[in-house]
Amino acid sequence: MIGDRVLDCCALPHTSAVEDTLRVVFVRAGRSEPVSTSALADALHVSAPTVSIMLKRLTAAGLLRRTDGHLAALTDHGAAHARDVVRRHRLLEAFLAQELGVPWDEVHAEADALEHAVSDRLLDRIDRHLGRPERDPHGDPIPRGTGGLDEDWGVRLDAAPAGSAFDVERVYDRDSAALRYLADLGIHPGVRIDVTGRQPFGGPLWVRIGTIEHALGDPLTHLVHGRVVA
Amino acid sequence: MIGDRVLDCCALPHTSAVEDTLRVVFVRAGRSEPVSTSALADALHVSAPTVSIMLKRLTAAGLLRRTDGHLAALTDHGAAHARDVVRRHRLLEAFLAQELGVPWDEVHAEADALEHAVSDRLLDRIDRHLGRPERDPHGDPIPRGTGGLDEDWGVRLDAAPAGSAFDVERVYDRDSAALRYLADLGIHPGVRIDVTGRQPFGGPLWVRIGTIEHALGDPLTHLVHGRVVA
DNA sequence: GCCGATCATTAGTCTCCTCTAACTACCGGT
DNA sequence: ACCGGTAGTTAGAGGAGACTAATGATCGGC
Numbered sequence: 065m066i067g068d069r070v071l072d073c074c075a076l077p078h079t080s081a082v083e084d085t086l087r088v089v090f091v092r093a094g095r096s097e098p099v100s101t102s103a104l105a106d107a108l109h110v111s112a113p114t115v116s117i118m119l120k121r122l123t124a125a126g127l128l129r130r131t132d133g134h135l136a137a138l139t140d141h142g143a144a145h146a147r148d149v150v151r152r153h154r155l156l157e158a159f160l161a162q163e164l165g166v167p168w169d170e171v172h173a174e175a176d177a178l179e180h181a182v183s184d185r186l187l188d189r190i191d192r193h194l195g196r197p198e199r200d201p202h203g204d205p206i207p208r209g210t211g212g213l214d215e216d217w218g219v220r221l222d223a224a225p226a227g228s229a230f231d232v233e234r235v236y237d238r239d240s241a242a243l244r245y246l247a248d249l250g251i252h253p254g255v256r257i258d259v260t261g262r263q264p265f266g267g268p269l270w271v272r273i274g275t276i277e278h279a280l281g282d283p284l285t286h287l288v289h290g291r292v293v294a
Numbered sequence: 295m296i297g298d299r300v301l302d303c304c305a306l307p308h309t310s311a312v313e314d315t316l317r318v319v320f321v322r323a324g325r326s327e328p329v330s331t332s333a334l335a336d337a338l339h340v341s342a343p344t345v346s347i348m349l350k351r352l353t354a355a356g357l358l359r360r361t362d363g364h365l366a367a368l369t370d371h372g373a374a375h376a377r378d379v380v381r382r383h384r385l386l387e388a389f390l391a392q393e394l395g396v397p398w399d400e401v402h403a404e405a406d407a408l409e410h411a412v413s414d415r416l417l418d419r420i421d422r423h424l425g426r427p428e429r430d431p432h433g434d435p436i437p438r439g440t441g442g443l444d445e446d447w448g449v450r451l452d453a454a455p456a457g458s459a460f461d462v463e464r465v466y467d468r469d470s471a472a473l474r475y476l477a478d479l480g481i482h483p484g485v486r487i488d489v490t491g492r493q494p495f496g497g498p499l500w501v502r503i504g505t506i507e508h509a510l511g512d513p514l515t516h517l518v519h520g521r522v523v524a
Numbered sequence: 525g526c527c528g529a530t531c532a533t534t535a536g537t538c539t540c541c542t543c544t545a546a547c548t549a550c551c552g553g554t
Numbered sequence: 555a556c557c558g559g560t561a562g563t564t565a566g567a568g569g570a571g572a573c574t575a576a577t578g579a580t581c582g583g584c
Contacts, residue, residue, distance in 0.1 A: 331561070332561065332562080342562070343563070346562065346563055346564085347563090
C-alpha cells in the first residue's frame with residue numbers, strides 16, 4: 065500500500081478485506097438497508113463466518129458497533145474511514161468511465177480492485193484531472209473533505225405515478241447484468257423517462273424512453289432513483 | 295483479482311509477492327545482473343528467507359530454475375508470466391506519466407501497487423488510449439504480444455568519451471532519489487548531453503546539459519544508458 | 525409450548541506471506 | 555589445515571484471511 069491514508073490510526077491493517085467491509089457497511093447503511101452478517105457475506109462474496117470474524121475485529125478496533133439483534137453500525141471513526149474508501153471507489157469509477165470509456169456496468173468491479181492500491185497522492189491527481197467531479201457514473205455522490213455526504217435518494221422509479229415524467233438521478237450498481245440491461249435501454253443518470261402505466265398486482269411498470277416503450281419488473285425499477293417532474 | 299491473466303495456468307496464486315518476484319528476476323536477468331537471493335531480498339524489501347521460500351515455490355511450479363551456485367533463472371514459462379507483469383508495470387508507468395502527470399520518480403512505486411489490481415481488459419483500454427506506446431517514461435520497452443523484447447541497453451553514460459555527445463535512451467528506475475536528481479538536471483530519455491571531461495581515478499564525469507555543466511559520480515552515470523553520437 | 529427454519533457464531537483447519545534466529549556451505553587468507 | 559566472513563537455507567512462529575462443519579439463538583407457525 066503506497067501513501068498514507070488520512071485515517072491510518074487504528075490497530076488494523078488497511079487490507080482490501082477490511083476496506084471492502086467498511087465500504088459495504090457504509091453504503092448499505094446509507095441506503096437504510098439492514099447490515100446483517102449474511103447480507104454482508106453475500107455482498108462481499110465470502111462466507112458468513114468470515115464476516116463474523118471481520119466484524120469482531122472491526123468492533124475491537126472501535127470502527128463498528130453491534131446494534132440490537134446482530135446488526136452492524138459504523139462508529140464516527142469507522143464512518144470516517146469508510147467515507148475515505150467510498151471516495152476512492154467512486155472517484156475511480158468516474159475516472160474509469162470518463163477517461164478510459166469503461167462501460168457503466170464494469171466500472172464497479174474494476175474500481176473495487178484498484179481502490180486498495182491507489183495512493184492518496186495519485187487519487188488527488190485523478191480528482192484534479194477530472195475537475196473535482198461531484199458524482200460517479202451511477203449518480204452517487206463522491207464524498208469530499210469533511211462535508212456532509214448527500215445521501216438523498218429521491219424516489220424509486222416504481223413510485224412514480226402513471227402519466228408522470230421521471231428524471232433519473234441514481235442507479236444502484238450492485239448487479240452488473242441488470243445494469244447492462246438498463247444501459248441498453250438508455251436508462252442512466254440524467255435521462256428523462258415517461259411513465260406510461262402500471263400493471264396491477266405487482267406487474268411490470270411501463271415506461272417510454274424516447275419513442276420506445278419497455279416493461280420493467282420490480283427488481284429493475286428498485287435500482288432506479290430520481291425525481292417525478294410532471 | 296479481476297479478469298483472467300493470459301497465463302493463469304500454474305498452481306500458484308497470482309499474488310503481488312509472486313508477481314513482484316517474477317518481475318524483478320526478469321528485469322535483473324535482462325540487465326545481466328546476478329539474480330541472487332540477497333539481491334532479490336534487497337530489491338523486494340523482504341528478508342532473505344522470504345525470498346528463499348518464494349524461489350522454492352516458483353521452482354516447484356516450474357517457473358524458475360536454480361543455476362550454478364544459488365542463482366535463479368526463469369524458465370520459458372516463467373519468463374512468459376514475468377513478461378506479462380513487466381508489460382502491466384511499464385504500461386501503467388506510461389499511463390500515469392502521460393495522462394496524469396505523475397512525476398518520473400514516482401511512477402515506479404505507483405505502478406508497483408497498481409499492476410496487481412489491473413484487469414487485462416482495463417490494461418488493453420489503457421494501451422489503446424495511449425496509442426500503443428512502445429516505451430515507458432524511463433525509456434524501457436513495453437513488451438507486446440509475443441514479439442521479442444528489445445533489451446538493447448546501448449552504452450552506459452560513463453563509457454562515453456570526453457568531447458562526445460550522448461543521446462540518453464534509458465534511465466534505470468530503481469532509486470527514486472537519484473532519479474529525481476537526474477530529472478532536476480534535465481537528464482531523461484530523449485535528451486542530448488555533451489560529455490566535457492572526466493576526472494581520473496574514478497572521479498566524476500563532467501557533462502553539459504544546455505549551457506549548464508554538472509559533475510556526475512559513478513552511481514549516477516551507471517543509471518544512464520544511450521548512444522554516443524559524435 | 526414445541527418444532528423447524530433461519531441466522532450468527534464458534535471450532536478447527538488451511539494457505540500465504542512474513543519475520544527472527546540458528547544452522548550450513550563455501551571461499552579466501554594465513 | 556584452519557578460521558572467519560558471507561550467502562543461503564532451515565526451523566519455528568505469527569498474523570491475516572479464507573473455508574467447512576457444528577453449535578447456539580431467535581422467531582414464526584401450529
